[in-house]
Amino acid sequence: MNKKHLLVPILLLACALPLAAQRKPDPIEIPWENGRLRVSDNHRYLQHENGKPFFWLGETAWLLPSRSSRDEVNFFMTKTRRNGFNVVQISILHTIPAMNAYGHWALPQGFDFSSIDRSGEYNYWQHVDHVVDSAKRNGIYVAIVCVWGGPVKAGGMTADDAKRYGAFLANRYKDQPNIIWVNGGDVRGDVKPEVWRALAGAIREVDENHLMTFHPLGRTLSATWFNHEPWLDFNMFQSGHRRYGQRFGDGEYPIEEHTEEDNWRFVERSLASPPMKPVLDGEPSYEDIPQGLHDPEERFWQAEDVRRYAYWSVFAGALGHTYGHNSTMQMLRPGVSPAFGAKKPWWEALDDPGCRQMRHLKKLMLAFPSFERIPAQDVIAEENGKQYERVIATRGKDYILAYNYTNRLVKIDLTKIVGEKKKAWWLSPVDGAVEYIGEFDNGTHAFIHDSGYRPGNDRVLIVTDAKADYVRNNLE
Incomplete structure (x- = not known):
């Protein structure tokens, strides 16, 4: 069992923990x-059974189960x-075969899970249990991609395997309150569709209480x-990581040219597809x-870019948004070969500006x-x-957000x-500060912040009925 790659982050976290312990x-x-969680009555958003709205704000940590220790998982969730x-x-099954940071294999007996847990042994799936439990202690839902698309595309899982695997997962986590199932994994739905349908069917047969979606290709x-x-x-949808005009390697292009960053188009397209279902950008830039x-x-891509993806998709009608960071999504650490040019360890990425601005x-x-x-x-x-x-x-009965x-x-x-009279404010997506503009009569009015024009100098314009107290009660 190779523990060298865990040593540096554990030492660093050990230094940080006494400071954390001093906080109230x-x-x-x-x-x-x-x-x-359930789908709202208007089929646009998510809500709890008691009617309270749920706004999904996601963090991406694909390799958390396979690259992190127990202490690191706890630090990350907090x-x-x-x-x-x-x-x-x-x-949770990013590769087939898969091994975690403790040297435990995910499928020691293939897709036979009848004796996966053994007395006195901390195995691969008990570490996944720890991830779910640590998230639960922090009030966080875990959106579980059951198996990444690449291994399935390569033939690593058949439909019969998927049935056994789906039943195992559903029985293991059906009683956890913080599970959301994610079928697929960076893959087109017409690649091995029999596997995805078998996996979904096996989970749903056991677990009818947790929501499910599908994470597709970029x-x-x-x-x-x-x-x-x-x-x-x-x-x-996965709006992906391309900038306008980047279309190499796509073969038959799946979207309109020069719309690569327009993630709002996917929201509009989804909401126009009957039957209407809520929609989310699960992997933006x-x-x-x-x-x-x-x-x-x-x-x-910088902080202003991830802000734009977030506000564009949500204001276009998405149920929430998932943020990602290059280092965090792969849980990069010293001793691990980085992908996609990542440089900093994941624990430093948690303080990057875009992450903190969501x-x-x-x-x-x-x-x-x-x-x-x-x-x-x-x-x-x-x-x-x-x-x-x-x-x-976007707007409600007595408010506009632009x-x-x-x-x-x-x-x-x-x-x-x-409202006969309206009030307006600017909100900064950088620090959440609100700035009162003034009161206006009905009609059309022009707005521009006095900080000047430039890409990345983003603002949210808030307009409400002058009688409404949303800003004073909830934002100031």
């Missing part, structure tokens, strides 16, 4: 105390909660193949990853009535811009919401 305990929200995330996306949407499947509760993914000589989106969306919210491009009283000039808006990535002048029709 911070309150932990346990979301499933509001009942299990830090992730403090960063405002309430979902962690992991891959620039594709799960609704393309599975929208009518009864096991697919909500859709997921990651912070600190090369544009186009594979060439480390390319420019790297919390402001969740706070903003939960500050306003959730279930009445709809995409609202009709509030933009002019021809909208393209690419980075695109302003994406995300402006370049801080260009934009004209907004205030008559689209109720």
Whole structure:
């Protein structure tokens, strides 16, 4: 058993733990105390059984189960909660065969799980149990990708294997309150569809209480193949890591040219596909990853880029958003060969600006009535811009939110919401600060922040009925 690659992070974390112990305990929200998750009545969002809205804010840690020790898992979950995330996306069978940081094999007897747990042994799946339990103690859902698409595509799992594996997983985790099932794994739904249907069917036969989706290949949407499947509760797309105009290696191009960064298009496409189901960008461009993914000589995506992906998709109607960081998604550490040009260890990436800025989106969306919210491009009283000039808006009965990535002048029709008088604010996605603009009569008004025009100088325009108190009560 090779433990050398664990030594440095454990020592570093040991130094950090005494400082953490000196902090006063911070309150932990346990979301499933509001009942299990379900799709909202309008088929756009998620909610708990008691009606409380659930805004998905995900962190990506695909290799957490295979590359991290128990202490590291605990450190990661605590830090992730403090960063405002309430979902962690992991891959529990990323390769076939698979081994974890302790040298334990995932499938010592193939897809026979009849005697997987043995007395006195801490095995691969008990470490996955620890990941789920650590997340549970922090009020975090675990979105489990059951098997990555590559091994399935290569023939590492048959439909019969998938049935046995799905039944094993469902029986093991059906009683955990913080599970979300993710079928697929960076793969098209028409690649080995018999495996994905067998896996989903086996899980659903045992576990009817946890939601399920499908994580597809880059620039594709799960609704393309599975929208009518009864096991697919909500859709997921992977907008991916390409910049505008990057289309190498795609063969027959799956989306319109020069729309590679327009993740809002997937949301619109999904919500227009009957039957309507909630939708989520489960893998947008990651912070600190090369544009186009594979060439480390390319420019790297920055905090302003991951903010844009988040606000664009949510304001277009997504149920929430998943953030990712190049180092964190692969749990990079000294002694492990990096992929995609990653350089920093994962525990440093947890303090990168984009990661820490995602919390402001969740706070903003939960500050306003959730279930009445709809995409609202009709509030933009002019021809909208393209690419980075695109302003994406959403509204409820008495509020408008409009995300402006370049801080260009934009004209907004205030008559689209109720109220004779309106008040307006700017919100900074960088630090969550709100800045009062003023009170306005009904009609069309032009807005631009005085900090000037440039890509990445993003702002959210908030407009409400002058009588509403959302900003004062929830954001100031």
